[in-house]
Amino acid sequence: MPGSSWGTTFSGGRCQANVTAATSEVGARPASNASANTLGTYTDVLASGFTNDVDGFYLQLQQTGVGVTAFDALCDLAIGAGGSEKVILSKMICCNGGTAVANGSYIWWPIPIKAGVRVAARLQDTSGANVVDFALIGISNGFLAPSHEGTAVTYGASAATSKGVSIDPGGSANTKGSWVEITSATSQYHRYLTVGVGNLANAGQSASTTLIDIGIGSAGNEVVLIPNIACRTLVATTGLGMITPNMIGPFPVELPEGTRLSVRGQCSSTDSTDRKFSSALYGVG
Amino acid sequence: MSDWPIVVEGGRVQDGCADTSTSAGTTVTASSSTNTKGSYVQLNASLGFDCDGFFLALDGQGSTVADLLLDLAIGAASSELVILPNLHVSLGSWPIPGAYQWWPIGLKAGTRISARAQSTTGSLSVVVQFLPVSHGFAGLCGYGRVTDYAANTSDSGGVGVDPGAASNTLGAWTQLTASTTNPIRALVVGWGDRANTAETSANFLMEIGVGGAGSEKVLLTGMRARTGASTDTNVIKPDLIGPLAAEVPAGTRLSVRCASSTTDATDRLIDAFCWGID
Numbered sequence: 001m002p003g004s005s006w007g008t009t010f011s012g013g014r015c016q017a018n019v020t021a022a023t024s025e026v027g028a029r030p031a032s033n034a035s036a037n038t039l040g041t042y043t044d045v046l047a048s049g050f051t052n053d054v055d056g057f058y059l060q061l062q063q064t065g066v067g068v069t070a071f072d073a074l075c076d077l078a079i080g081a082g083g084s085e086k087v088i089l090s091k092m093i094c095c096n097g098g099t100a101v102a103n104g105s106y107i108w109w110p111i112p113i114k115a116g117v118r119v120a121a122r123l124q125d126t127s128g129a130n131v132v133d134f135a136l137i138g139i140s141n142g143f144l145a146p147s148h149e150g151t152a153v154t155y156g157a158s159a160a161t162s163k164g165v166s167i168d169p170g171g172s173a174n175t176k177g178s179w180v181e182i183t184s185a186t187s188q189y190h191r192y193l194t195v196g197v198g199n200l201a202n203a204g205q206s207a208s209t210t211l212i213d214i215g216i217g218s219a220g221n222e223v224v225l226i227p228n229i230a231c232r233t234l235v236a237t238t239g240l241g242m243i244t245p246n247m248i249g250p251f252p253v254e255l256p257e258g259t260r261l262s263v264r265g266q267c268s269s270t271d272s273t274d275r276k277f278s279s280a281l282y283g284v285g
Numbered sequence: 286m287s288d289w290p291i292v293v294e295g296g297r298v299q300d301g302c303a304d305t306s307t308s309a310g311t312t313v314t315a316s317s318s319t320n321t322k323g324s325y326v327q328l329n330a331s332l333g334f335d336c337d338g339f340f341l342a343l344d345g346q347g348s349t350v351a352d353l354l355l356d357l358a359i360g361a362a363s364s365e366l367v368i369l370p371n372l373h374v375s376l377g378s379w380p381i382p383g384a385y386q387w388w389p390i391g392l393k394a395g396t397r398i399s400a401r402a403q404s405t406t407g408s409l410s411v412v413v414q415f416l417p418v419s420h421g422f423a424g425l426c427g428y429g430r431v432t433d434y435a436a437n438t439s440d441s442g443g444v445g446v447d448p449g450a451a452s453n454t455l456g457a458w459t460q461l462t463a464s465t466t467n468p469i470r471a472l473v474v475g476w477g478d479r480a481n482t483a484e485t486s487a488n489f490l491m492e493i494g495v496g497g498a499g500s501e502k503v504l505l506t507g508m509r510a511r512t513g514a515s516t517d518t519n520v521i522k523p524d525l526i527g528p529l530a531a532e533v534p535a536g537t538r539l540s541v542r543c544a545s546s547t548t549d550a551t552d553r554l555i556d557a558f559c560w561g562i563d
Contacts, residue, residue, distance in 0.1 A: 017507015021453045021544035025488035025509055057347045063336040101513035101522040105384030135509045139530050174308045209309035228303035230310045232382045253296035269309045
């Protein structure tokens with residue numbers, strides 16, 4: 001929970017979740033549309049919402065399929081009644097590569113949700129008719145809660161491809177490649193940045209390691225904001241690969257509206273396909 | 286006018302220990318003796334600035350199913366002081382990175398950071414990446430202490446929990462500690478699969494409780510993990526969840542219970558871990 005002040009501003013603490021024994025320890029499992037790159041319908045995450053206002057929540061996105069063909073999914077979390085959902089987190093990356101447990105990071109989102117508000121989820125993916133598990137843990141505090149951020153904005157995730165922006169570390173192993181723009185200008189002030197990393201649905205992925213930099217500044221003048229986020233690509237026994245972790249953060253950085261965001265990486269592999277990854281960035285606040 | 290919130294202003298992230306020659310973090314290898322802490326490996330000789338906390342990612346290596354415990358320490362060589370004791374990593378059939386875990390522990394500029402590890406099979410390793418984060422005015426919460434309430438260094442595991450023979454049903458409470466030694470402001474919980482080499486895929490739910498035996502009250506709920514079959518990853522993920530805000534005074538009894546989708550007498554058994562932050 002970066003950014004939360006639990007000193008003068010913390011009192012109490014209460015935890016509510018959608019994962020129960022009655023749901024077979026799964027939570028919610030929305031499915032994508034049968035057609036590739038098409039959003040599926042909403043599935044309840046918490047049909048009746050939290051029983052108390054929450055100041056923020058941890059969200060786990062975990063792939064489910066052993067032997068499922070590698071795919072990249074973009075996942076939405078929304079609030080509101082059926083038919084009137086409002087997306088509060090859009091196009092979160094979750095990769096699947098034939099192993100059921102490689103991901104599953106719980107990511108903190110400092111976004112409050114009122115008690116009684118329905119929470120729902122949907123997704124789309126690169127091949128269609130796949131599922132992702134959503135596990136949600138809401139945290140509420142007492143007097144002077146952790147910092148509340150109202151909105152999250154997604155940069156770089158494409159509804160047309162269900163992927164982030166493709167990043168090529170280049171043909172030299174373990175050498176930073178060129179910067180790739182994620183957005184030319186952030187649409188609002190952000191207090192936090194969470195980093196999404198995808199596998200470009202590479203079903204023939206080989207094992208490699210990757211370091212990722214997040215930069216700000218104009219083209220040719222980028223300055224590293226977040227250095228050397230380490231990720232790894234996996235080769236499952238079925239020959240299906242993926243990259244993990246998919247979501248990292250939130251990093252408490254101050255970004256004014258209009259900031260240009262870019263990403264670069266280096267990889268231990270020089271294979272022209274396997275060295276590539278995708279990225280999307282999520283500004284909060 | 287400027288927006289000067291109480292808890293956030295500025296923000297800086299530093300690379301802690303990336304090895305750019307391998308595009309990965311720094312490798313920490315456990316002692317060749319089982320369940321024995323190895324030598325410290327330096328992660329960062331001198332932090333470049335005061336940090337309010339840090340992200341720590343543990344990337345289990347190799348193809349041996351095992352449990353591994355890692356200590357993160359500060360201080361000069363031979364004078365290391367453990368600040369994060371016995372962080373657990375479930376090692377599986379191939380290298381699998383863990384989450385970037387946030388630890389709201391403040392560290393001063395110039396501090397040396399190192400780590401050491403032990404495992405159920407000697408000489409296994411974990412790749413560590415460490416990203417310290419600082420803020421400007423008022424900063425983050427910057428706690429100073431992490432207390433381990435569950436690790437068992439004799440088997441590099443945690444407190445064994447049996448969800449019971451009924452699937453998808455919370456089992457009995459198991460005590461983590463009879464009495465917390467320090468006040469707690471937030472908890473990090475962890476999962477282990479007891480180095481089960483013949484694992485089946487299953488879902489798990491964990492709850493943390495407070496109160497006397499037979500009178501436990503749920504403090505934290507909804508924490509979920511999944512095991513991968515022995516033909517797949519053969520690990521449990523995630524390794525760690527949190528920090529979860531929870532106010533727990535010193536002297537509190539902590540306990541844990543779990544539910545599982547499997548009723549297999551071995552595969553349903555897990556290890557629980559719990560670290561208090563204050």
